[in-house]
Amino acid sequence: MPAQYALPVTLDLIANFMDQTNRRLSLSASIVWSHPTYPISIWLDLAEDALQFAKRQRREQKGLINFLVISSANHRDFDSYYRAALHYLQGEMPVYRTIRPYTPDRLKELLELRQQLANVSRTRLEALRRAVFLPSLFQAELAALRVLTHWRNRDERQRVLSSVRSFIPPGETVQQLAFPFVRTQNSAGTTSFYTVLADLAELWDFLPGGDNAD
DSSP, X not given: OOHHHHHHHHHHHHHXXXXXXXXXXXXXXXXEEOOTTSOHHHHHHHHHHHHHHHHHTOOTTOOOEEEEEOOSTTOOOHHHHIIIIIEEEETTEEEESOOOSBOHHHHHHHHXXXXXXXXXXXXXXXXXXXXXXXXSHHHHHHHHHHHHHTOOOHHHHHHHHHHHHXXXXXXXXXXXXXXXXXXXXXXXXXXXXXXXXXXXXXXXXXXXXXXXXX
């Protein structure tokens, strides 16, 4: 379907699935955006792989939504992309450059965040995305601090800081902000780092108000 309809249609489908079936069933989904000329067979494989990833993460029979924007032919399956780009270990502590997959409610909050940050410059957002993808937490924090130092709009800056702190997976408790990540701990005592910024940047053009939403 056209890019601008993917998110609202998926959210509506999942939200109404249980009501329509009259049973305690859940529905997970994956959304994959690609150029129209991208090979459809590979695109379908990626969509199925992203869906299976979401299903493996389900808790309490609640549906989840996974997504991927195909930026090059190097994307062959979601699991490989996740292990190679979205997750790494800092010593023994896992670092996640994503909070995918999302619950429908959480994804709606991401759409709201996009609206709240509608006037943020693409240059600044890209600088934060690049900071997230630096090879160590120390490098990421230094690069993100440089971005914040030149961020004159205090409301926008505070909203970005608050979003990183608030967007964490279920079962995690915030320990401290380590911008552009937030340090968390779960019930087992495992310390992890998460950030929503890469997800926000990846979806920026496909959320309401984005360049690809025309």
